[in-house]
Amino acid sequence: MTRDFGEVLAAIAARHEARYARVEDAASDAATLTSVVRRRRVVRYGTTTVLGAAATAALAFGVVQGWDALHVPPAVSPTQPTTSQTTDAASTRSPSPTPSENSTGGTALPVLAGWQDAGADPAVFGQVTITAAVTFGGNVVVAGCHPQGGTDGAGTSFPVWLGDGAADWRRVTWDAGMDLDNCVTDLVVTPFGLYAHGTHLFASADGSTWTQVVVDPNQPNPGNGSIGAVFAVGRRVTVLVKQVSVAESTVASLYTTTDGVAWTKAPVTLSRLFDNSDVSDVISTTSGLVAVGASPGGAFVPTAAVWSSSDGLTWQRRTPAGTGFAEAYMTAVAATSDGLVAVGASPFATGLMAVWSSTDGTVWQRQASPPEKLDPTVAQLSASAVASHGDTLFAAGTDYDASRPELEQTRAAMWRSVGGAHWERIPPDALPGAVPFHVTQLNGTSVGFWPPTGWPVDGPVRVLLATR
Amino acid sequence: MATWQVVLEDLVRERRAALVGYAYLLTGDAGQAEDLVHEALVRTFSRPRGLDDVRAAEWYVRKAMANVFLNGLRKRRGFLARQHLVVSPDAAPGCEAAVADELAVQQALAVLSNRERACVVLRYFDDQPLAEIGAQLGISTGAVKRYLSDAVGKLRGVLGPMPDLVPVDHDTRQAGAPTVERSPR
Numbered sequence: 001m002t003r004d005f006g007e008v009l010a011a012i013a014a015r016h017e018a019r020y021a022r023v024e025d026a027a028s029d030a031a032t033l034t035s036v037v038r039r040r041r042v043v044r045y046g047t048t049t050v051l052g053a054a055a056t057a058a059l060a061f062g063v064v065q066g067w068d069a070l071h072v073p074p075a076v077s078p079t080q081p082t083t084s085q086t087t088d089a090a091s092t093r094s095p096s097p098t099p100s101e102n103s104t105g106g107t108a109l110p111v112l113a114g115w116q117d118a119g120a121d122p123a124v125f126g127q128v129t130i131t132a133a134v135t136f137g138g139n140v141v142v143a144g145c146h147p148q149g150g151t152d153g154a155g156t157s158f159p160v161w162l163g164d165g166a167a168d169w170r171r172v173t174w175d176a177g178m179d180l181d182n183c184v185t186d187l188v189v190t191p192f193g194l195y196a197h198g199t200h201l202f203a204s205a206d207g208s209t210w211t212q213v214v215v216d217p218n219q220p221n222p223g224n225g226s227i228g229a230v231f232a233v234g235r236r237v238t239v240l241v242k243q244v245s246v247a248e249s250t251v252a253s254l255y256t257t258t259d260g261v262a263w264t265k266a267p268v269t270l271s272r273l274f275d276n277s278d279v280s281d282v283i284s285t286t287s288g289l290v291a292v293g294a295s296p297g298g299a300f301v302p303t304a305a306v307w308s309s310s311d312g313l314t315w316q317r318r319t320p321a322g323t324g325f326a327e328a329y330m331t332a333v334a335a336t337s338d339g340l341v342a343v344g345a346s347p348f349a350t351g352l353m354a355v356w357s358s359t360d361g362t363v364w365q366r367q368a369s370p371p372e373k374l375d376p377t378v379a380q381l382s383a384s385a386v387a388s389h390g391d392t393l394f395a396a397g398t399d400y401d402a403s404r405p406e407l408e409q410t411r412a413a414m415w416r417s418v419g420g421a422h423w424e425r426i427p428p429d430a431l432p433g434a435v436p437f438h439v440t441q442l443n444g445t446s447v448g449f450w451p452p453t454g455w456p457v458d459g460p461v462r463v464l465l466a467t468r
Numbered sequence: 469m470a471t472w473q474v475v476l477e478d479l480v481r482e483r484r485a486a487l488v489g490y491a492y493l494l495t496g497d498a499g500q501a502e503d504l505v506h507e508a509l510v511r512t513f514s515r516p517r518g519l520d521d522v523r524a525a526e527w528y529v530r531k532a533m534a535n536v537f538l539n540g541l542r543k544r545r546g547f548l549a550r551q552h553l554v555v556s557p558d559a560a561p562g563c564e565a566a567v568a569d570e571l572a573v574q575q576a577l578a579v580l581s582n583r584e585r586a587c588v589v590l591r592y593f594d595d596q597p598l599a600e601i602g603a604q605l606g607i608s609t610g611a612v613k614r615y616l617s618d619a620v621g622k623l624r625g626v627l628g629p630m631p632d633l634v635p636v637d638h639d640t641r642q643a644g645a646p647t648v649e650r651s652p653r
Binding site: 003004005006008009010011012013014015016017018019020029030033034037278294302329347380382398400402409410 | 471472473476477480481484485486488489490492493498501502506509510513514515520523524527569570573574589592593595623630632633
């Protein structure tokens with residue numbers, strides 16, 4: 001043979017993948033499969049309920065209590081914002097009341113001690129979770145997405161909002177014909193303007209008016225396909241683009257610019273370490289950027305992964321350097337007084353929420369997960385957002401247990417830690433209410449947003465101001 | 469919509485074709501590949517597993533595919549309500565012949581037993597360590613070595629010398645080790 005045996009296997013799979021992909025009936029297939037699966041689940045578990053998880057989580061979150069024993073420190077405002085998710089409602093109408101909104105009590109939800117509600121109208125945002133917040137051009141810009149794949153505004157509006165950091169907010173405007181993502185997962189401030197991305201890349205010179213960016217019009221997907229991350233260091237902006245290859249593979253490309261206009265494709269030697277990987281969150285450190293996620297991503301058992309870079313273009317893989325990374329993935333990272341903390345999940349092993357820490361962003365260690373009794377074959381705890389408030393860290397995510405009735409399978413979960421080493425689950429009846437998970441600073445005031453990435457109760461959005 | 473439905477729909481929409489391509493390596497037959505994907509999807513989602521993202525779900529489905537394949541697709545065509553998954557025959561049947569290597573490998577794979585074939589795919593396509601292959605298929609690592617040794621012997625008998633096939637007795641990878649170091653495919 002003229003080629004490597006594995007390459008030939010991949011080529012065979014790719015040929016049949018491409019052949020099958022020509023059949024445009026994914027929706028029908030999904031409907032048929034859903035019908036078959038539902039019948040089997042009815043037979044096995046005696047349930048036909050198909051209501052959403054948001055209502056479930058809302059029920060779980062129905063009882064909340066104030067929490068005033070926390071020391072709330074100055075908010076962290078990294079240059080590179082963290083990611084999160086949000087659901088988007090049309091800005092021209094108020095969203096219909098939903099179970100989640102009713103159950104959480106809207107603005108009646110208590111606020112973490114040391115913060116107050118700014119009085120923003122949640123109808124401006126709709127039923128969303130917030131994914132990112134930055135200060136840009138004298139305003140605060142926030143992004144979000146639909147955590148449950150909802151249709152309220154999805155695909156018809158751009159889920160980015162501009163405000164004064166207090167009560168006055170509006171949805172931004174965007175070019176007609178722009179590819180609209182349901183989720184805008186990150187906002188990145190650069191010398192050339194503000195960038196945002198979901199699966200597509202967008203840019204704005206003022207934070208108010210947005211346009212789509214295509215980094216390589218000669219390629220079939222880059223700029224018009226799957227954007228994995230945007231990295232900004234100094235006057236260099238680099239975009240990670242993922243293209244689905246054959247079978248389980250994704251091939252990464254890096255496009256970089258130093259003027260915000262001309263994009264250059266980086267050599268494959270720089271991008272290949274992101275092949276088959278997912279970058280979930282990026283944070284700035286004194287020595288550059290740290291990205292967390294999973295590798296390989298997509299199909300195989302995910303391995304928690306950390307990459308670091310001093311310029312956003314040349315990256316080094318920092319994990320795994322020991323046990324505790326296999327069969328897990330990282331979703332979010334936050335700065336602490338001792339370094340960095342990353343959270344995620346270990347669905348294939350313990351089923352517990354997973355935590356890692358590092359003092360320098362280079363050497364990472366798995367921390368003990370908050371102990372909990374669960375059957376990992378049917379249940380898992382996963383954190384999707386983390387926030388640092390002084391010495392206290394909060395992580396938010398979901399508690400899924402298939403042994404519960406379907407309406408109660410997915411519940412909101414929150415954890416806290418003092419110092420980042422020892423974590424504990426906050427009991428459902430003692431949740432602290434609206435915790436600012438995405439925090440930025442405007443005119444010396446910390447502005448935070450709730451609900452965070454991955455929180456199963458989508459909205460209402462709360463704009464929170466630090467009171468001390 | 470329940471979480472599992474959202475994940476299932478996303479998985480079908482985004483990864484169905486890739487799963488069928490993978491299944492073809494196992495089955496060597498386009499129709500059986502579609503059946504295999506369908507059955508693995510149904511088995512994966514019929515049991516509550518806490519799957520809340522496509523990545524995790526696809527991992528389960530691929531594991532299910534290997535097991536379903538080895539346990540046999542007892543009703544290969546028309547089982548369950550799977551009519552939507554039937555695709556038309558390729559418009560250019562036999563186009564694989566244009567690539568001699570691919571055709572030769574497909575013919576060589578056809579001489580392998582199901583277990584040998586599954587081990588070959590998991591080893592040389594998935595880059596899985598022997599221990600993980602054994603765990604996935606429910607057989608010992610020694611049995612995996614034996615199947616792979618037999619399979620490589622048969623493949624070499626059809627394809628000739630294949631120096632790129634790593635000797636199965638020298639598996640330096642550990643279970644759970646990442647597979648990202650391989651060349652992009």
